[in-house]
Amino acid sequence: MSAMRSCAKKPCAAPPEATIALRYEARTVVVGDLLSERDPNLMDLCRSHADTLRAMVGWRIEDRRTGPPSEVPVRLPEVEAAAG
């Protein structure tokens, strides 16, 4: 069993749902799906902290998460229907 993982934002103790990688050369904060193995070079964040992550000045955030799209808004077919 691996050591207990929790969100890197102390004292947040929520289970991590995303792994954050810093790409210094591209000045990009990459938000990815949680890795199954903890990488000491990366940061694990819970969902709410990953969602509210703010990039440093001059950096941008790239969200590459592909997890369950439960909160992705559903595209409604009525929009097209209304146009016709």
Ligand SMILES: [Zn+2]
């Ligand atoms: Zn957290």
